[in-house]
Amino acid sequence: MTGKVKPKKALGQHFLTDLNVAERIARTLDSAPELPVLEVGPGMGVLTQFLLSHGRDVKVVELDTESVDYLKANFPQLGENNRIIEADFLRLNLREVMGDGEFAVIGNYPYNISSQIFFHILDFREQIPFCSGMLQREVAERLAAIPGTKARGILSVLLQMWYDVQYLFTVSEGVFNPPPKVKSGVIKLTRNGRIDPGCDLDLFKKVVKTTFGQRRKTIRNSIRAIAPDFPTTHPLAGMRPEQLTVEQFISLTNDVNALRWG
Numbered sequence: 001m002t003g004k005v006k007p008k009k010a011l012g013q014h015f016l017t018d019l020n021v022a023e024r025i026a027r028t029l030d031s032a033p034e035l036p037v038l039e040v041g042p043g044m045g046v047l048t049q050f051l052l053s054h055g056r057d058v059k060v061v062e063l064d065t066e067s068v069d070y071l072k073a074n075f076p077q078l079g080e081n082n083r084i085i086e087a088d089f090l091r092l093n094l095r096e097v098m099g100d101g102e103f104a105v106i107g108n109y110p111y112n113i114s115s116q117i118f119f120h121i122l123d124f125r126e127q128i129p130f131c132s133g134m135l136q137r138e139v140a141e142r143l144a145a146i147p148g149t150k151a152r153g154i155l156s157v158l159l160q161m162w163y164d165v166q167y168l169f170t171v172s173e174g175v176f177n178p179p180p181k182v183k184s185g186v187i188k189l190t191r192n193g194r195i196d197p198g199c200d201l202d203l204f205k206k207v208v209k210t211t212f213g214q215r216r217k218t219i220r221n222s223i224r225a226i227a228p229d230f231p232t233t234h235p236l237a238g239m240r241p242e243q244l245t246v247e248q249f250i251s252l253t254n255d256v257n258a259l260r261w262g
Contacts, residue, residue, distance in 0.1 A: 140185030
């Protein structure tokens, strides 16, 4: 490998230096070896090298010009085949980049935009049956949080409506340059069998965001912001949002919808 890239704080860059961890992350997509892969924020290619050596069909999205130059110099097979997309992942139409077929997403995701990355992935969920990668441990735990746990939040519910989320393993601060101030976590998302949301999806999102926006309140109190006539006798009225399953949120959404139009 020639040259080095200076990590940029503004881009949330923490370059993974432990090759064993990198290969372990790359292997999280082994269950779907036939799928092309889109890697987010490859930096100096620590994951990329293993994806390529495993024979994967890889494209990478990188915003940092210095990293793009490094990748072109050290991974000519990417540069020659126009597989390096110099762009902001959050602004990309992934269908234009990857075509109409299915693909997997992986990355050592920048901490400062990791939640936004997963919201963007949700927009293309029908094409992304698998997604994995590393992010701040607290955020990774939140995405995988089960009902009844304090870590559960808006993105937990919105992701788990469409994906089974697994927290795979923790990565210590010392294997990065520069070391972050927190530990990292590696997760994997596997598309579940849900096709129909079973409710008005926009209202579902509104219900989830409204209730978690006042997460210390019970449902009977927080939901009144959008459903003033919500009955205090409702089966979910005394619960708090982190206690609800996805199915219960769907049921709650349908009941709120009935109140609005009944």
